[in-house]
Amino acid sequence: MSIAQNIEDLKKRIETSAKIAGRDPLDIKLLSITKTHSVEAIEIALDNNIEFIGENRVQEAEQKLPFLKGRYKEFHFVGHLQSNKIKQLMKLEPALIHSIDTLSTAQKLNDHLSGISKKQAVLVQVNASGEESKFGIKPEETLDFINDLSELPNLKVEGLMTIGMFTTNEENIRNCFRTLKKLFEKIKENPKVEMKYLSMGMTNDFEIAIEEGANIIRIGSAIFGSRNKR
Numbered sequence: 001m002s003i004a005q006n007i008e009d010l011k012k013r014i015e016t017s018a019k020i021a022g023r024d025p026l027d028i029k030l031l032s033i034t035k036t037h038s039v040e041a042i043e044i045a046l047d048n049n050i051e052f053i054g055e056n057r058v059q060e061a062e063q064k065l066p067f068l069k070g071r072y073k074e075f076h077f078v079g080h081l082q083s084n085k086i087k088q089l090m091k092l093e094p095a096l097i098h099s100i101d102t103l104s105t106a107q108k109l110n111d112h113l114s115g116i117s118k119k120q121a122v123l124v125q126v127n128a129s130g131e132e133s134k135f136g137i138k139p140e141e142t143l144d145f146i147n148d149l150s151e152l153p154n155l156k157v158e159g160l161m162t163i164g165m166f167t168t169n170e171e172n173i174r175n176c177f178r179t180l181k182k183l184f185e186k187i188k189e190n191p192k193v194e195m196k197y198l199s200m201g202m203t204n205d206f207e208i209a210i211e212e213g214a215n216i217i218r219i220g221s222a223i224f225g226s227r228n229k230r
């Protein structure tokens with residue numbers, strides 16, 4: 001299967017799911033997750049209607065993005081952010097950081113941003129599945145966490161992100177996504193934060209995520225095939 005064909009098939013599946021859910025497919029942003037894949041593979045994706053790319057490691061993004069300058073519309077960071085990588089990450093000008101989940105890192109990011117007079121759009125990563133191996137704020141702590149973040153003037157919270165439950169049980173996956181959507185609606189009631197993005201759904205569960213209201217889906221394998229070893 002070619003990357004071009006994969007993208008065409010994926011877009012059809014997104015359209016079908018959106019239709020089933022009574023949604024406009026144009027409201028769903030396809031973020032192509034390019035981790036472990038080569039610059040050449042990413043270029044093929046960019047030549048075939050991919051506009052938004054995401055990486056989960058700062059160092060890898062630093063190595064690849066300079067070769068792709070001007071080719072993509074937005075770069076998003078989706079991995080766990082370590083505070084000692086903030087400076088390098090900011091040089092890559094991410095349009096959105098999906099993975100804020102600790103106050104101390106958020107504060108350090110805010111400090112760095114105020115030093116360079118910039119604002120950064122971020123999402124809060126929520127661990128909606130309760131799996132211990134996952135990063136993210138507990139759903140019941142998310143409101144307080146967002147309140148704390150709203151005190152940081154250089155961060156702009158624009159939504160929530162989650163990684164679906166690692167299971168083949170569709171109902172369990174769906175419940176996670178529903179939890180996140182409910183939180184999203186609840187936080188929307190707070191006039192201090194502008195909830196725009198609900199980032200959920202990957203290759204194995206994006207159709208469920210679209211049915212449950214995702215407006216950013218993060219897709220790697222369905223575009224590039226299985227991942228290369230790092």
Ligand SMILES: *Cc1c(COP(=O)(O)O)cnc(C)c1O
Binds near residue numbers: 033202203204219
């Ligand atoms: C790797 C990754 C994805 C994409 O995973 P696929 O299953 O290959 O689609 C999405 N989100 C995050 C945070 C990732 O690390």
